[in-house]
Amino acid sequence: MxxxxxxxxxxxxxxxxFIRTLVISSLKMIGVGHVxxxxxGGSAIDLIKKVKSDPxxxxxxxxxxxxxxxxxxxxxxxxxxxxxxRHKDSPDRFMPFLMLTAxxxxxxxxxxxxxxxxxxxxxxxxxxxxxxxxxxxINRNRQFVHTRDYFGPDRRRQSGSLSAAERRERTxxxxxxxxxxx
Amino acid sequence: MDDIKENTLDKKTAIKVRYYRFRxxxxxxxxxxxxSAGDIGLEIDFAALQKAxxxxxxxxxxYPDWVLGTIQQLVNLHAQCLSEPKIRHESxxxxxxxxxxxxxxxxxxxxxxxxxxxTSLYRFSxxxxxxxxxxxxxxxxxxxxxxxxxxxxxxxxxxxxxxxLARGLDEIIxxxxxxxxx
Numbered sequence: 001m002x003x004x005x006x007x008x009x010x011x012x013x014x015x016x017x018f019i020r021t022l023v024i025s026s027l028k029m030i031g032v033g034h035v036x037x038x039x040x041g042g043s044a045i046d047l048i049k050k051v052k053s054d055p056x057x058x059x060x061x062x063x064x065x066x067x068x069x070x071x072x073x074x075x076x077x078x079x080x081x082x083x084x085x086r087h088k089d090s091p092d093r094f095m096p097f098l099m100l101t102a103x104x105x106x107x108x109x110x111x112x113x114x115x116x117x118x119x120x121x122x123x124x125x126x127x128x129x130x131x132x133x134x135x136x137x138i139n140r141n142r143q144f145v146h147t148r149d150y151f152g153p154d155r156r157r158q159s160g161s162l163s164a165a166e167r168r169e170r171t172x173x174x175x176x177x178x179x180x181x182x
Numbered sequence: 183m184d185d186i187k188e189n190t191l192d193k194k195t196a197i198k199v200r201y202y203r204f205r206x207x208x209x210x211x212x213x214x215x216x217x218s219a220g221d222i223g224l225e226i227d228f229a230a231l232q233k234a235x236x237x238x239x240x241x242x243x244x245y246p247d248w249v250l251g252t253i254q255q256l257v258n259l260h261a262q263c264l265s266e267p268k269i270r271h272e273s274x275x276x277x278x279x280x281x282x283x284x285x286x287x288x289x290x291x292x293x294x295x296x297x298x299x300x301t302s303l304y305r306f307s308x309x310x311x312x313x314x315x316x317x318x319x320x321x322x323x324x325x326x327x328x329x330x331x332x333x334x335x336x337x338x339x340x341x342x343x344x345x346x347l348a349r350g351l352d353e354i355i356x357x358x359x360x361x362x363x364x
Contacts, residue, residue, distance in 0.1 A: 003224040004214030016286030022241050026234040030226050123289040127234040131226045139223045141206035147199050176198040
């Protein structure tokens with residue numbers, strides 16, 4: 001069955017005008033109803049705040065997902081993600097976030113996940129791989145986890161394949177666990 | 183009353199993990215007529231994705247030609263630095279702007295070496311000191327290195343050729359910097 005992306009609003013953040021133009025055309029081609037663009041993390045933060053405070057002036061009712069490049073200046077993708085997840089002014093700390101990175105080292109991928117990215121996509125990417133990540137983010141409704149060191153989507157996505165050491169010691173009924181539904 | 187407050191505080195401080203389990207709003211927005219219930223993975227329209235993929239593939243194919251046009255702009259600006267030393271700062275600003283755009287694109291289209299060389303060029307051309315002749319030569323070395331990457335279609339990390347190009351550029355930068363300090 002097909003996704004109907006007409007009501008979806010995506011913010012795409014990249015410092016290259018060439019890539020911004022290409023990606024906006026491609027996202028529209030797969031049916032995304034609204035695509036906003038920002039040239040770096042700082043402009044993205046400004047837009048996200050504006051959409052929250054004055055959606056009429058911003059020209060968008062909401063942003064449903066952020067797709068951002070990592071390496072940008074002056075404010076890069078990791079700073080944007082950190083702001084979204086941690087900052088008091090962030091209007092949606094649970095925002096689905098997809099990070100694009102030319103750095104494919106495992107360390108970078110893990111860093112993006114530890115900052116709270118839903119998905120990480122290595123460059124060079126194809127529209128097929130980007131589309132798959134978007135579909136994955138929509139289909140998998142991951143719970144968010146808040147601990148002393150981490151706030152973001154649950155990083156344990158593969159159920160059933162965990163070793164005893166990896167398995168969580170806590171359960172929903174543990175005294176130090178709180179479940180928030182919404 | 184105080185007891186209640188104290189108990190609440192005790193419970194709050196005892197919480198070590200909080201799980202947020204929200205309904206899947208993204209899925210509700212995009213499920214269309216298939217409904218939001220159920221675990222069936224919905225997919226992006228295949229035909230639309232194929233079209234977007236073709237657009238992406240075309241851009242990747244066109245990238246070397248496109249980037250050669252951009253490199254030519256750098257060649258012209260380098261020539262301007264030599265012919266009009268009085269406006270070198272202005273030329274360097276333009277070079278810096280072009281390098282900034284270039285550095286964001288190379289990785290996406292399979293030429294990460296363009297990204298590395300453009301990043302180096304961006305940092306170098308953004309300097310605030312007086313622009314002297316040896317600085318202009320360093321700009322030329324960056325241009326030559328990028329032109330070699332595109333001419334020889336050195337994609338990926340470029341293997342031995344890539345290492346050689348990067349080392350060659352590093353050596354030239356060092357040589358000109360040394361010349362400046364002697």
